[in-house]
Amino acid sequence: MIHTKQIRERVVELPTSARPLLNPDDVWVPEGYKVEVVAAGLSFPTGMGFADDGTLYILEGGSTWPTRPALPPRILSLTPSGELDVFAVETLGGPRGVTYHEGYIYVTCKGGYLARVVRYDVKTKKREVLIEKIPSGGWHEPGGPVFSPKDGLMYFANGSVSQNGVCLPAGFTVDLAKHPEAHDIPGDDITLTGHNVTSRNPLMPFPFLTETGAFKPFGTPAKKGEKIKGELWCSTGLWRAKPDGSEPELLAWGLRNPYGLAFNDEGELYASDNCLEEKGERAIAGDPDRIWHIRNAMTSHGSVKKPDWYGFPDMRADGVPVWDEKCKPAKGKAAEQLIENPPEWAGPPVYLEKPHSAMTKMDFSRSDDFGYRGELFVTEWGTYAPLNSPHEKDLNNGFQVVRVDVKTGTSEVFMKNKQLGAASAHQSGGIERPVDCKFHPDGRDYIF
Numbered sequence: 001m002i003h004t005k006q007i008r009e010r011v012v013e014l015p016t017s018a019r020p021l022l023n024p025d026d027v028w029v030p031e032g033y034k035v036e037v038v039a040a041g042l043s044f045p046t047g048m049g050f051a052d053d054g055t056l057y058i059l060e061g062g063s064t065w066p067t068r069p070a071l072p073p074r075i076l077s078l079t080p081s082g083e084l085d086v087f088a089v090e091t092l093g094g095p096r097g098v099t100y101h102e103g104y105i106y107v108t109c110k111g112g113y114l115a116r117v118v119r120y121d122v123k124t125k126k127r128e129v130l131i132e133k134i135p136s137g138g139w140h141e142p143g144g145p146v147f148s149p150k151d152g153l154m155y156f157a158n159g160s161v162s163q164n165g166v167c168l169p170a171g172f173t174v175d176l177a178k179h180p181e182a183h184d185i186p187g188d189d190i191t192l193t194g195h196n197v198t199s200r201n202p203l204m205p206f207p208f209l210t211e212t213g214a215f216k217p218f219g220t221p222a223k224k225g226e227k228i229k230g231e232l233w234c235s236t237g238l239w240r241a242k243p244d245g246s247e248p249e250l251l252a253w254g255l256r257n258p259y260g261l262a263f264n265d266e267g268e269l270y271a272s273d274n275c276l277e278e279k280g281e282r283a284i285a286g287d288p289d290r291i292w293h294i295r296n297a298m299t300s301h302g303s304v305k306k307p308d309w310y311g312f313p314d315m316r317a318d319g320v321p322v323w324d325e326k327c328k329p330a331k332g333k334a335a336e337q338l339i340e341n342p343p344e345w346a347g348p349p350v351y352l353e354k355p356h357s358a359m360t361k362m363d364f365s366r367s368d369d370f371g372y373r374g375e376l377f378v379t380e381w382g383t384y385a386p387l388n389s390p391h392e393k394d395l396n397n398g399f400q401v402v403r404v405d406v407k408t409g410t411s412e413v414f415m416k417n418k419q420l421g422a423a424s425a426h427q428s429g430g431i432e433r434p435v436d437c438k439f440h441p442d443g444r445d446y447i448f
Contacts, residue, residue, distance in 0.1 A: 023429025051100040054080040062094035108142035115142045130245030133233040134158045137179030143258040150267030157238040159257035164282045165313025166197045167218040183217045187234035187253025194224025195336035199281045214338035251296035254310040260361040269297035272359040277388040283329035289359045290317040290349035308346035350406045356383040357398035361436035376404040379434035396420040
């Protein structure tokens with residue numbers, strides 16, 4: 001960790017071979033804007049949020065995958081005077097989102113079998129677990145928490161356990177090896193088609209195969225006509241609750257990886273969501289990344305009787321069913337329908353982005369001083385291609401910050417490297433994988 005007061009030079013040298021320097025001059029931004037290094041040496045940064053006094057809370061996610069070295073999941077505090085300290089250390093699974101509200105910071109944490117929402121008193125650092133019932137243990141992350149300017153309630157989300165709708169062997173190289181009984185749970189009553197996915201079984205010697213069904217643990221097949229009851233605490237869900245975590249309400253489900261949540265001044269809620277991947281035994285091609293308008297956020301608390309469904313696991317963000325010829329992967333068979341009686345689709349999204357751009361956290365500009373007031377700034381973490389897409393065109397998707405007009409569905413790049421892709425790909429000092437962006441309470445500065 002490099003203390004912020006130690007950063008005197010514009011170019012910062014780091015003691016790591018993979019990331020030896022930071023150089024703002026390697027980053028492009030529009031004329032009239034300037035890039036500076038605020039903090040360096042962070043390990044696995046996952047989110048951040050400002051308090052009203054300008055203190056910035058920065059999250060370090062810690063290690064959750066067996067292939068990563070052990071890293072502590074921490075919450076850091078950066079004061080307006082530049083003092084950077086460890087505010088708290090979380091348990092493994094790690095913090096993913098943080099927001100300040102009336103004397104507390106609220107933090108979502110990826111869990112083992114269960115994800116959680118905790119809060120800290122910023123003065124005493126007293127920690128409370130508010131919610132610990134969110135199905136986890138798989139691929140994707142919690143989103144939020146954020147507070148509505150309209151009703152003052154807390155909104156939060158969590159992604160799917162499976163990668164593409166069925167728990168498959170790739171999960172055993174990451175999370176599912178530690179949580180073999182984890183599986184997706186629907187937010188509404190559904191009936192299954194009985195279409196199962198055949199895959200190798202990494203728990204047995206080659207060449208043993210197994211079948212797995214949707215909303216089932218790995219190795220458990222589904223039956224045609226099987227009914228699965230929807231639950232309040234589902235996967236792929238988005239909820240709201242009172243600030244103390246009481247009276248939770250499910251607003252939406254079918255959001256594959258809703259990592260970014262943001263309210264505009266009118267109280268309209270938007271969620272970023274990552275695409276289905278062209279990978280594994282249920283590979284799906286051409287699914288765009290997207291930003292959804294969460295319609296139920298404008299309703300009164302307690303009034304939602306049936307949550308909206310946003311398409312996972314059977315529909316691309318552009319409304320194309322995953323068994324359509326357009327979704328057939330370059331290798332392997334086309335995906336089959338999993339839900340026999342899909343709910344009404346809540347789409348289309350307000351914005352579509354290139355597949356595998358990995359849209360993450362975001363914030364609305366509320367300042368005429370900074371500019372672009374009312375536009376949504378979105379970080380794009382960047383593709384995993386060729387690991388999640390065999391197409392050369394996807395190799396440099398993401399690795400930038402875009403500003404989106406949610407009314408027109410159009411966007412412009414606000415920040416990117418002068419060379420395509422992550423900085424480490426061409427040994428520059430630019431940005432690597434942007435994960436979050438926030439506007440300072442004074443409205444003049446922007447941190448990513």
